[in-house]
Amino acid sequence: MGPEMQFAGDRRGGWANVSEGRWQHLTRELDAAVLDASRWKNVCDALAAITGGAGTALIPFDRNHRGAWIIKSDAIGGLMETYVRDGWYKRDLREAAWPIMRRKGFATDFDLVDQDMMCRHPYYQDFLARGGASTFIGIHIPTQGDDWVAAIQLPAGAGTPGSHTIELLPRLRTKIADAVRSAQAMAASGVENWASFFEGTDRGIALLTRDGQINKMNAAAERLLMPFVGRGGEIKLGDPKAARQLTDLTGAACAVPPRSPLPPPVLLSLAPGKFLSFEAVPLPSGLRHFCSDLAAVLVVRMAATAVAEPHIALAERFRLTPSEARLALHIGSGTSVREAAGREGIAFETARSRLKAIYAKTGARRQSELALLVSKIGRTTGDLAG
Template sequence: MQPRLEWIGNNRLTLREWLIPRGTHGAGVFPDGRGHDALSVERGRMDDETLQRIEAQLLDAATDPAAWQAALETIARQTGAKGAALLTVKGQGPLVLPTQGMGELAQRYVADGWYQRDFRYAGVPTMRQRGWMVDQDFVTAEQMDRMDYYQEFLRPLGFGWFAGLGITTGDDLWCLTLQRGAEAGAFLDQDQRAFARLVPVASRAATLARELEFNRLDGMADAIEIMRRAAFFIDRFGKVVRMTAAAEAMVGRVIELRAGKLRLGQGGEALERHLSAAIWPELAADAAALEPVAIRRPGAHPLILRAVRLRGDSRGFFVPAVAVLMVTDLDERAPAPLPHLDALFDLTPAEVRLAGALLGRFSLVDAAAALRLTHETARTQIKSVYAKTGTGSQAELIDLLGRVRGAML
């Protein structure tokens, strides 16, 4: 019996129908008779000057994640695309850092569940081998007219044609997805010649970004180590990539580590949902998944496990760890307050207390509760602390405070 793609829609297509062998450049006439001239439109050129400008933007983005947006906008414009975004290849997740023209598409991709039905993952083997993939590698124009993915999702939003560029960082692979409007036509030979030049440039920038993020992760792990806290650093697949000595001491006693992933005897499903919500908050099943997980112990207070995303936005997508799981032992005393924060950063006494509470409990919600602050007051104070310390997130603040503690020891 021939396999079917059950999730394509009412007009289901067999694998044989849409996995159609094409030439390595997607060349030739589409099966509906339309040739290249009918599908082509005027689009940006990828000449040497343009490629150098894009490479400079990508290298800027490697050291400043905020610059990725401008780089993706330039790539979309120069390839005649309506928008661009990044997509994880291992596992199915949301579109990361979509350009301005793809805002609604990115939202619908997750909200309507299309990320679970994106059949274009079938082109990943081609992308791995060649460096990019395009629609005509695995689907015909006639089939596109019958498929729900195009008719109910892409075309009502003004999109129609796709190209995916493989971005390699070590053993990891991302897809830089380019989306054109239906009227703009497919990505053809001249476009794909530009892809051949663009893919290695993007991969070099991504590799540099990842190496820098490894250094940042090491610094954060060292800071938490100084605080003698138990912390597991988690990648986007839910695997542990770093752990502090206090966390390592828990492995095999209250927490198991199997195939790189944390496992609990009780509460395992709750921990898995909690980690998933921290890794991909856009895909969180419900608010309960955001709540910390308690591990009960006979004759002792519970351990509290809370996962925190390391960045408040999705710009740090090449990071080796996307979340940190902090383990709080309620039987242990909190670290001593940090001295001299008021003099070092001109913090008010209230801000010093909040910063110290964050070191001891790591969660802003928990810190506010311990200090008997309202959530709004805590948010106002933490924004002031960020501004005075030159940090932009709770993870960066914890990193800085850890280094301050180390210098004061």
């Protein structure tokens, strides 16, 4: 076995071995991540700094949720890309440590294998060693719907985690778990507040999980969707074409990142001149916490005629240019100006300039008012039936 690895800090041992500055930095990043999901990447960096790791990745236990859902430090970005691209996530030897993590809260490679096996096993030699990495420390993170692991990847040459390192892991886990619980509560509240912008007497609102299943519905959605919702929240449409289109739409909205542009709204014919319309809106990135299963909002309503493209309806109503209408949809759905600019492929300053024009034409003075306009405007070319 190699030498014992100590936590970054001084040599006094125990909790004192972590510098106060690094601990405060982790605390600040966890507090920020509770409010903004995009900050969990910073938490990964802070965990690596405390432990002397090369980087950290937040990885779901469920293989089906790996890939795009993994959050990682930039320093190990290449390693994690190889992990997904070359299928190593399907051959992750460390999965055998999941039961150990659930039982005691953390695990290391040395709970599974010895140094001799590491020298022979392809996972360590063909994947980790070639990526400049070696062993890891895994901290179990219980979340809603799935368990995750904070996988702190140690650099090449790191030895067995020392006793000072091991004794600090339970406290680190408690700190992360507290932040996760707070983030879950904030996410649920934030998503419901954001989704309320889309509500109306004629609209059903359903919150979708990352798998496209219904998590929660308002009363209007329950009334409209009752014949189509199966066990587990799956939407089952009798029309095969509409079913395929809806699967494509919800998959695009729930993807990470959401596909842009999204597919058009889906129409399900119920009777001559009577349609059920489905539109999906991805949650803003700041609300898409890894520890929350929520990913998008499904807006359902009765329509008397075919549904127009949303940006066309906006453009016609407020005399917006096509580019202004698309930006208004992004901003009105809760997306930040910077994120909307990225989706449209324009500069941030260009987006700000267009937003000023949008406010002038629509009469909105802030993002919440624009969201209300976007939610209330009829996205059909005809009247809506209640």
